Amino acid sequence: MKLEFKIVRQTEEASPYIQAYHLDAEPGSTILDCLNQIKWEQDGTLAFRKNCRNTICGSCSMRINGRSALACKEKVGDEVERLQAIAASTPNSTNGTVPSITVAPMGNMPVIKDLVVDMQSFWDNLEAVQPYVSTEARRVPEREFLQTPEERERLDQMGNCILCGACYSECNAREVNPDFVGPHALAxxxxxxxxxxxxxxxxxxxxxxxxxxxxxxxxxCYYCDSVCPMEVAPMEQISKIKQAILEKDTAPYSRAINHRRTLVNLVKEGGWIDERKFGLRVVGNNFRDLQGLASLGPLGLRMLVRGKFPLLFEPSEGKDEVRSLIESVKAIESKHL
Structure with a gap:
């Protein structure tokens, strides 16, 4: 099949530009196969990372038609079908005679050259969470680190991570908050x-x-889950850490923790959220945060003027069932922590 590859090219601290290449490829060829063909037969200056070519090392992660993925995993036939399905569902879209695939460097990391990015922040944030076992048992060198099959099974999903950077590339939080360590680190x-x-x-x-x-x-946003090639589900792992923090009675106060606890407690109480209590408990910290309470005043007045302040709250008819579901889910999650 005839293909057009539009590759976003760039050198360090220079503006990016798009360069198009045309080639013939089999539907079963991978994006990496095509990039190799371009580099070997058309343009030896094209730069990209690769290694195992078998979805193990994670080196060839890049943005393929707007989403981060492994070039050695994505087949051109599947990608063309996906693009055609999107075009068919989009009004006024036009299909070219030659399918076009756009390849760009990963996001949230500075470009070194073409599809090669500087991953230093990725590695620094991974190191920040100390992703290695640290235990007093290390002081007894003859002792083995024994685990039951069930204990080891809990680590399987996170252990599948190949550190390709796809989740980090698509992370909205990382894009706006340079202090956020990223989904890869938290997984x-x-x-x-x-x-x-x-x-x-x-x-x-x-x-x-x-x-x-x-x-x-x-x-x-769940973007990290949607692009992870190994089904690590970073967002799911982040939620599990949050749950573990919330279950600690000694966890220090923060508005984030209070927000989560209040949300769950109000749903358990009434089946849905009582907005009147929500602001007072979260922003006002149950009348302990005077500055937070004062900040609610202007918003409350605007809501009253526009008739949007709920004067009454009627609990859901199924509140007991909702409460039972919440407790059941928490019981299930506690077994996997």
Whole structure:
């Protein structure tokens, strides 16, 4: 099949530009196969990373038609079908005679050249969560780090991460908050929280609970889950860390924690959220945050003027069932932490 590859090219600190290449490829060829063909037969100056070519090393992660993916995993036939399906569902779209595939460098990292990015921040943020077992048992060298099959099974999903950077590339929180460590780091962080051999669980939870650099910096957009080639589900792991923090009675106060607890408690009480109590409990911290309470005044007045302030609250008829569901889910989650 005839293909057009539009590759976003760039040198360090220069403006990007698009260069088009035309080639013939089989539908079963991967994007990486095509990039190799372009480099070997048309343009030897094209720069990109690769290594195993078998979805193991994670080196060839890049943005393919707007989403981060592994070039060695994505086949051109599947990609063309996906683009055609999108075009068919889009009004006034036009299909070219030659399918066009756009390849760009990953996001949230500066470009070194073409499709090669500087991943230093990616590695620095991974190191920041200390993604290795740290335990007092290390002081006894003859002791083995034994685990039951069930304990080891809890680590399987996070252990599948190949550190390709796809989730980091698509992270909205990282894009607007340079202090956020990223979904890759927090997925590895949960592996440590769930590891029965680790002796620093409480200290880890305190670290991951800090301001907006840890789990509370996540915007829950689920982009990381959607692009992960190994189904690690970073967003799911972040949620598990949040749950572990919330279940600690000694967790220091923060508005993020209070927001989560209040939301769950209000739904348990009435089946849905009582907005009157929500602001007072979260922003006003149950009348302990006077500055927060004062900030609610102007908003409350505007709501009253526009008739949007709920004077009454009627609990849901199914509140008991909602409460039962919440407790059941928490019981299930606690078994996997």
């Amino acid at each position: 590895k962080a949960h592996r440590m929280v769930a590891d029965s051999r680790d002796g620093r669980t409480n200290q880890r939870l305190e670290q991951y609970n800090k301001d907006m650099s840890g789990v509370w910096g996540c915007t829950r």
